[in-house]
Structure formats: C-alpha cells, structure tokens
Amino acid sequence: MNALVIRSTGSSFVVLTDDGQTLECHVKGNMRLRGIRTTNPVAVGDCVNVLLQSDGTAWITGIEPRRNYIIRRATNLSKEAHILAANIDQTALIVTIAHPATATTFIDRFLATAEAYRVPAVLVFNKTDLLDADGQEKLESLRRLYAGIGYSSVALSALQPDAAQQLAPLFAGKTTLLSGNSGVGKSTLLNAVLGEQRARTGSISAAHDKGMHTTTFSEMYPLPDGGWLIDTPGIKGFGSVEMTKEEVGHYFPEIFRISRNCRFGNCLHTGEPGCAVMPAVTDGQIALSRFDSYLSLLGDSDEAKYR
Ligand SMILES: Nc1nc2c(ncn2[C@@H]2O[C@H](COP(=O)(O)OP(=O)(O)OP(=O)(O)O)[C@@H](O)[C@H]2O)c(=O)[nH]1
Ligand SMILES: [Mg+2]
Ligand SMILES: [Zn+2]
Structure with missing residues (x-):
C-alpha cells in the first residue's frame, strides 16, 4: 500500500494512505537510504510503501524515489544531515x-x-x-x-x-x-x-x-x-550543505552573474587579481550583507577541509 508521510516525530510517522486512511507507522530497522547519511530515514512529504500487519501495526518498508528534498546540517561541524x-x-x-x-x-x-x-x-x-x-x-x-x-x-x-x-x-x-x-x-x-x-x-x-x-x-x-x-520546528542556524569553495558562489545568484567577469574562472572573490565581484561590493551593486554571508559559507568549507 502506498502512502504520503504527513507527520514525523523522528521515531514514528503518520501517513495518509492512497485510500484515505491515516495510520501511525514505524520504520523497519534495516531500511537504509542509499547515498545520504541522515538522522531521519523518512521525511514529511515522502511517498512510502506501508505494510499493515494482522496485529494492527503498520510498517514503512520502502520509499519511492524523491523528486527533491531539502537538507539541513544542524551545525557546520556535524556530519549528520536532517531532511x-x-x-x-x-x-x-x-x-x-x-x-x-x-x-x-x-x-x-x-x-x-x-x-x-x-x-x-x-x-x-x-x-x-x-x-x-x-x-x-x-x-x-x-x-x-x-x-x-x-x-x-x-x-x-x-x-x-x-x-x-x-x-x-x-x-x-x-x-x-x-x-x-x-x-x-x-x-x-x-x-x-x-x-x-x-x-x-x-x-x-x-x-x-x-x-x-x-x-x-x-x-x-x-x-x-x-x-x-x-x-516545521524553528531552527537556529543553518549549517552549510556539502559544497566546494568554487560552488558557494553559484548559490548567490547576483554574485554568480557578476563572477562571469572575473579574470579567473575559479576566482573566490577574496582578493584575486581581476576580480569583478569585489568592486561590485564596493560600489554597492552587491549588498555587503550578502557578501558577508557568502564569505561565511566560504569559511565553512575551510572548516570542512580541516576537520
Ligand atoms: N504581533 C504579532 N505577533 C505574531 C504574529 N505572528 C505570530 N505572532 C506571535 O508570535 C508568537 C510565536 O508564534 P508561533 O506561530 O508559535 O511561531 P513559530 O514560528 O511557529 O515558532 P516555533 O514553533 O517555536 O518554531 C506567538 O505569540 C504568536 O501569536 C504577527 O504577525 N504579529
Ligand atoms: Mg511553530
Ligand atoms: Zn572574483
């Protein structure tokens, strides 16, 4: 039976089945996700396969491929991610x-x-x-x-x-x-x-x-x-997702656009000759607050390298 996960407490889940029932489910202990190491194997919004047993208990036995997801790492140093x-x-x-x-x-x-x-x-x-x-x-x-x-x-x-x-x-x-x-x-x-x-x-x-x-x-x-x-529960901070230093600028659309004029393709905009981004910050085309956030994410990838 297929179902949509509508509530997650971490250890148990409430699902809405294709035929309109709401069931509380647990996850079979041996179910693992390929590729991503996360604190929660199943997330709200997941389409799952549910096995309803004769004793009335319901089990999530599989997850349909995800169209997308969004992951948060609790802190920069934590390796565990949360979907x-x-x-x-x-x-x-x-x-x-x-x-x-x-x-x-x-x-x-x-x-x-x-x-x-x-x-x-x-x-x-x-x-x-x-x-x-x-x-x-x-x-x-x-x-x-x-x-x-x-x-x-x-x-x-x-x-x-x-x-x-x-x-x-x-x-x-x-x-x-x-x-x-x-x-x-x-x-x-x-x-x-x-x-x-x-x-x-x-x-x-x-x-x-x-x-x-x-x-x-x-x-x-x-x-x-x-x-x-x-x-969702309120969050304090947003640890960065896994990204290389070169990638960080891709996720700031206005920095990315201007970075096409940097002399070097792998410019990190931290003082390289011919950088187009730093002058754009100086003349206000790129907001200082945005550049600060960019630098803070860039700093995280340093930490990632040394941990
Ligand atoms: N004055 C004012 N208070 C608001 C407004 N929206 C929410 N609040 C109040 O802000 C407080 C927190 O609101 P919640 O909806 O519980 O906040 P939340 O983002 O769900 O918080 P968490 O569940 O802890 O993550 C409550 O006292 C709300 O009444 C608003 O537009 N104006
Ligand atoms: Mg709330
Ligand atoms: Zn640059």
Whole structure:
C-alpha cells in the first residue's frame, strides 16, 4: 500500500494512505537510504510503501524515489544531515525584522541551501504590525534587496484578518515548506491560512526576545483550495550543505552573474587579481550583507577541509 508521510516525530510517522486512511507507522530497522547519511530515514512529504500487519501495526518498508528534498546540517561541524521535507514545490522562509530579529546571514544561508537543492524560495516577512518607523524602513530595504536578486516576498501580519487572503495565492495548489527561526510565526501563519487553530503556537520569551521552540515535529496540512503547507520546528542556524569553495558562489545568484567577469574562472572573490565581484561590493551593486554571508559559507568549507 502506498502512502504520503504527513507527520514525523523522528521515531514514528503518520501517513495518509492512497485510500484515505491515516495510520501511525514505524520504520523497519534495516531500511537504509542509499547515498545520504541522515538522522531521519523518512521525511514529511515522502511517498512510502506501508505494510499493515494482522496485529494492527503498520510498517514503512520502502520509499519511492524523491523528486527533491531539502537538507539541513544542524551545525557546520556535524556530519549528520536532517531532511526537512521531500517532494516540495517551494519553500517559504518566514522572516521577522523584530521579535525575534532574523539575521541576514540566516536568510542568505537558507536561500543558498534552497538554490543548492533547486527548490524555489520566497520570503514572507511577518509581524509587520510590530514595526516602528525604523523597522519599516529596514523591511522595505530588505525587500528591495531580495527583489533585486530575484526573490519575491510578501510582508504581512499573521494576526491581521487579511493574512489568509494575502497568502492564499502564494500557496495555492503547491506543497510549501515553511521554515524560519523559532517564534517568527510559522504555526500562526499556518493557522491563519487554514482558518482554524490547528497547530499549537507559543510565546516569545521576554528575556531573550526569541521563540520557545513550540513546534517540535514536522507536519503537513492540506489547504482548503488544494496544496499542502508543511509546518516545521524553528531552527537556529543553518549549517552549510556539502559544497566546494568554487560552488558557494553559484548559490548567490547576483554574485554568480557578476563572477562571469572575473579574470579567473575559479576566482573566490577574496582578493584575486581581476576580480569583478569585489568592486561590485564596493560600489554597492552587491549588498555587503550578502557578501558577508557568502564569505561565511566560504569559511565553512575551510572548516570542512580541516576537520
Ligand atoms: N504581533 C504579532 N505577533 C505574531 C504574529 N505572528 C505570530 N505572532 C506571535 O508570535 C508568537 C510565536 O508564534 P508561533 O506561530 O508559535 O511561531 P513559530 O514560528 O511557529 O515558532 P516555533 O514553533 O517555536 O518554531 C506567538 O505569540 C504568536 O501569536 C504577527 O504577525 N504579529
Ligand atoms: Mg511553530
Ligand atoms: Zn572574483
């Protein structure tokens, strides 16, 4: 029997079978994935084969080939990777300018990862109701920056009544992975789109101005007008995926475009003669925040080399 994995707690899974039943399943201990070493053999969004036994227990016995997936390494040094979701059409990174503040390096590392896995990414700036004039300005400048690179964005407040209407066209008919730091409002956005309080939401710690890691497992929810939203636990950082130094620049579209004018094909834009990227940073064609994020990912591949 074939089924779609709609919830993953790490050790057990909830699947939706082709004939519409919801079953809790476990994975046969000897099932291994070829090629990727991951902490979770099965991810939300996977199409799996399920064996229902006469004692009522259900087992995942195989995984259909994945159309795509997106992987996160918890830290740069950890060798274990975690599949966030499989078979997705796009990923929406939920970003907040304040309460909590999302770092641009986090945004850029996420976007570079999505590029590496060829998953289209959009930015959803949430909590616009909390912004003062400064925050508003920061929001507009970030939206302009990312639009210039080719990333579309929406800005809204998940708590306002029109949130669902603003988000519906973005999500309609697609499977979308929601990601972002804890407390940015992923579960709140999901509830707004579903029109009911399905997912538990948490508060923001007054002491640290950060989320409390309320969502603890990944779950996908069917949307009223078709498509799925995948709510995931908030993440702190984004370790880089395996990439060579030369590849890092490929995942920053604006750096990649300009790098074609570098004198050397393998230019890393760190002071090589004839580099076209560094002057573009100096004259503001490439944002300094983006170049900083590029350098931070480049630094990771140093660590990778020496570990
Ligand atoms: N003011 C304001 N608060 C919001 C908005 N969206 C979410 N919140 C609040 O932010 C807090 C955290 O929201 P959650 O939806 O739990 O955040 P999350 O991203 O799912 O967090 P984790 O599950 O921990 O990763 C809750 O108190 C929400 O009510 C918004 O647009 N404006
Ligand atoms: Mg949540
Ligand atoms: Zn260069």
